[in-house]
Amino acid sequence: MDKKQLxxxxxxxxxxxxxxxxxxxxxxxxxxITPVQYKxxxxxxxxxxxxxxxxxxxxxxxxxxxSRELRKLQExxxxxxxxxxxxxxxHYVCLTEDGEKIMEEAFACIEERFQxxxxxxxxxxxxxxxxxxxxxxxxxxxxxx
Amino acid sequence: MDKKQLxxxxxxxxxxxxxxxxxxxxxxxxxxITPVQYKxxxxxxxxxxxxxxxxxxxxxxxxxxxSRELRKLQExxxxxxxxxxxxxxxHYVCLTEDGEKIMEEAFACIEERFQxxxxxxxxxxxxxxxxxxxxxxxxxxxxxx
DNA sequence: TCCATTACTTATCATTTGATAACAAAATAG
DNA sequence: CTATTTTGTTATCAAATGATAAGTAATGGA
Numbered sequence: 001m002d003k004k005q006l007x008x009x010x011x012x013x014x015x016x017x018x019x020x021x022x023x024x025x026x027x028x029x030x031x032x033i034t035p036v037q038y039k040x041x042x043x044x045x046x047x048x049x050x051x052x053x054x055x056x057x058x059x060x061x062x063x064x065x066x067s068r069e070l071r072k073l074q075e076x077x078x079x080x081x082x083x084x085x086x087x088x089x090x091h092y093v094c095l096t097e098d099g100e101k102i103m104e105e106a107f108a109c110i111e112e113r114f115q116x117x118x119x120x121x122x123x124x125x126x127x128x129x130x131x132x133x134x135x136x137x138x139x140x141x142x143x144x145x
Numbered sequence: 146m147d148k149k150q151l152x153x154x155x156x157x158x159x160x161x162x163x164x165x166x167x168x169x170x171x172x173x174x175x176x177x178i179t180p181v182q183y184k185x186x187x188x189x190x191x192x193x194x195x196x197x198x199x200x201x202x203x204x205x206x207x208x209x210x211x212s213r214e215l216r217k218l219q220e221x222x223x224x225x226x227x228x229x230x231x232x233x234x235x236h237y238v239c240l241t242e243d244g245e246k247i248m249e250e251a252f253a254c255i256e257e258r259f260q261x262x263x264x265x266x267x268x269x270x271x272x273x274x275x276x277x278x279x280x281x282x283x284x285x286x287x288x289x290x
Numbered sequence: 291t292c293c294a295t296t297a298c299t300t301a302t303c304a305t306t307t308g309a310t311a312a313c314a315a316a317a318t319a320g
Numbered sequence: 321c322t323a324t325t326t327t328g329t330t331a332t333c334a335a336a337t338g339a340t341a342a343g344t345a346a347t348g349g350a
Binding site: 034035036061062064065068069087088089090 | 335336337338339340341345346347
């Protein structure tokens with residue numbers, strides 16, 4: 001396996017991944033939420049509780065801009081902030097009940113589309129996919145130091 | 146393999162893919178080019194010649210906005226337009242020599258980072274990765290109808 | 291106690307991006 | 321030939337995002 005060739009395959013693959021994730025998420029239309037706000041909610045949903053600094057790092061945006069978007073999400077009652085009892089500079093961000101509700105709906109919508117995507121896969125195919133995801137995760141996308 | 150479980154693995158995987166592609170491309174800093182413009186150039190690079198309509202569809206942006214960005218890229222001599230001799234409404238967009246140059250540099254930069262990412266992979270690992278990419282492409286991301 | 295650092299907020303401004311209307315030219319269908 | 325459709329452009333406006341300066345409060349170290 002030539003490493004150069006593998007790179008080209010990798011590029012094509014990531015392009016396909018971006019394309020498909022776009023298709024899966026495009027019809028998730030939460031009322032008046034911007035793409036960046038959705039990304040933040042998605043991150044909170046799977047990682048809560050998180051601090052603004054973690055969101056900032058992970059979503060590649062500055063802390064002031066993160067703070068602004070969090071304020072908007074808080075005003076709309078999708079998230080809440082709890083300050084750390086140890087270090088009172090820190091704030092933990094969580095979804096509210098409303099926030100949980102809309103994110104569960106969003107994920108359900110994405111899952112439905114995902115299931116359509118693999119509807120024709122056999123039991124063996126599913127095993128293969130599972131295994132392939134593991135391999136790539138382990139050897140490329142989540143390399144253990 | 147439970148399909149629900151597979152979905153969760155899929156979500157985590159795509160998040161990791163986005164994260165890694167961001168890291169691979171983040172230090173590609175072409176002088177004064179916006180993210181959207183870079184995306185367009187990347188698409189032209191791998192698919193040229195392409196029409197504005199194709200770019201518009203593929204990059205999920207309106208034709209007027211596509212046209213605007215193409216004009217800017219043309220003003221900076223990164224791309225050129227050639228009209229179809231058959232159907233003179235159509236314009237084929239290609240990279241100029243300058244455009245080719247900057248995109249080759251960009252890809253070289255990304256490839257370098259990619260090679261770092263897999264530097265510790267054995268010959269067998271590379272085979273595994275190659276195979277895993279094929280499986281996923283075939284069964285999930287480029288499903289043949 | 292004083293100073294530096296960390297975590298976060300507020301405010302402001304510029305740029306990028308998205309949305310839409312109006313238009314022109316070429317092709318195509320009736 | 322005329323009407324419609326396709327392909328693309330220009331112009332304009334609103335909204336989202338990015339960048340930066342300045343400030344607050346809590347922590348921790350000298």
